[in-house]
Amino acid sequence: MSNENKPSFMLVDGMALLFRAYFATAVTGQFMINSKGIPTNGVYGFVKHFLTAVSSFKPTHVAVCWDMGSKTFRTEMYDGYKANRPDAPVELIPQFDLVKEVVEAFDVPNIGLAGYEADDCIGTIAKSAKEEANVKILTGDKDILQLIEDEISVALLQKGYGNYLVHTKETFFEANGILPRQMIDLKAFMGDTSDNYPGVKGIGEKTALKLLQQYEHIEGVLDNLHQLTKGQRTKIEQDLEMLHLSRQLAEIKCDVPIEYNLNDAILNFNHEKVMDKFAEVEFRGLQRFLDLKELA
CATH class of the missing domain: 3.40.50.1010 (5'-nuclease)
Structure with a gap:
């Protein structure tokens, strides 16, 4: 049709x-x-x-x-x-x-x-x-x-x-600059103050968007941790569990x-x-x- x-x-x-x-x-x-x-x-x-x-x-x-x-x-x-x-x-x-x-x-x-x-x-x-x-x-x-x-x-x-x-x-x-599906991973990184989950501490919208435009999704970012700045790598590694949980909370x-x-x-x-x-x-x-x- x-x-x-x-x-x-x-x-x-x-x-x-x-x-x-x-x-x-x-x-x-x-x-x-x-x-x-x-x-x-x-x-x-x-x-x-x-x-x-x-x-x-x-x-x-x-x-x-x-x-x-x-x-x-x-x-x-x-x-x-x-x-x-x-x-x-x-x-x-x-x-x-x-x-x-x-x-x-x-x-x-x-x-x-x-x-x-x-x-x-x-x-x-x-x-x-x-x-x-x-x-x-x-x-x-x-x-x-x-x-x-x-x-x-x-x-x-x-x-x-x-x-x-x-x-x-x-x-x-x-x-x-990202696809609608990528919004889930965006929220996983930056968290959501209105829903009250933190995402990765210290990673805001700008950085999260850049990471997703470059590496497509959370898995892509994690596969390329060695290419990130030391600060970004440390933040993600420290909050890995919350990153995965935040993605589950963010996904409809x-x-x-x-x-x-x-x-x-x-x-x-x-x-x-x-x-x-x-x-x-x-x-x-x-x-x-x-x-x-x-x-x-």
């Missing part, structure tokens, strides 16, 4: 949209608490991001992936993984279930599996769907860029609504045991059902986002 005739499948990183929407309004204390006492600011913003992206990219199929709790195979591997993250704000907690209910009202599948992150579900689905669909991943999380291939692109949310930085294999290489797992069916993700929602849900949650002013693309 030629690329033009393939369905276009948008995989949404639900947490990335929800958190971005929540924090954009929480700073000014606009929690939008409804008559049932439930804050709705994150879900409201999520819907705006979701509908704006549907209108911008016009996917034929959509699914939303979620984290299912903070305990995953990565926390088993490394105690410190994401240990620096504060607990979710109290106003956000009831919105985790509410946002999934709203997604259900659009007849869009919510996908997640305990023990894995949303990224792992996204990676697994993207890799298995790429034969039959052009996949676009909507996220704010640069880690997902490692999944880019010919049939998989990534739309990174920028400031505001409807602003995206879309990366394909070509644009990624132009911007970074693309063989998660989840069931999904592309046909379940066909985007064809019932306008009335969605409006009923909006009324129940007490959302106002979203009608125009629904009208952006007549999907009824």
Whole structure:
């Protein structure tokens, strides 16, 4: 099937949209608490991001992936993984279930599996769907860029609504000088402060990029340690174990045991059902986002 005739499948990183929407309004204390006492600011913003992206990219199929709790195979591997993250704000907690209910009202599948992150579900689905669909991943999380291939692109949310930085294999290489897959080894060397693992102490992005451009991957670097500067060699040798562990933490797992069916993700929602849900949650002013693309 030629690329033009393939369905276009948008995989949404639900947490990335929800958190971005929540924090954009929480700073000014606009929690939008409804008559049932439930804050709705994150879900409201999520819907705006979701509908704006549907209108911008016009996917034929959509699914939303979620984290299912903070305990995953990565926390088993490394105690410190994401240990620096504060607990979710109290106003956000009831919105985790509410946002999934709203997604259900659009007849869009919510996908997640305990023990894995949303990224792992996204990676697994993207890799298995790429034969039959052009996949676009909507996220704010640069880690997902490692999944880019010919049939998989990534739309990174920028400031505001409807602003995206879309990366394909070509644009990624132009911007970074490495291939998307090499991002895993890049993070293994430089670590990730937001996920709280150190990589190799003293090796930053600039050095890591240079090493990967020259030697392709971690194995290539280790085979050529004798050619590195004494400082680089010492740092890598001292942190060899953490280098390998960091690579395991950085790599998105693309063989998660989840069931999904592309046909379940066909985007064809019932306008009335969605409006009923909006009324129940007490959302106002979203009608125009629904009208952006007549999907009824």
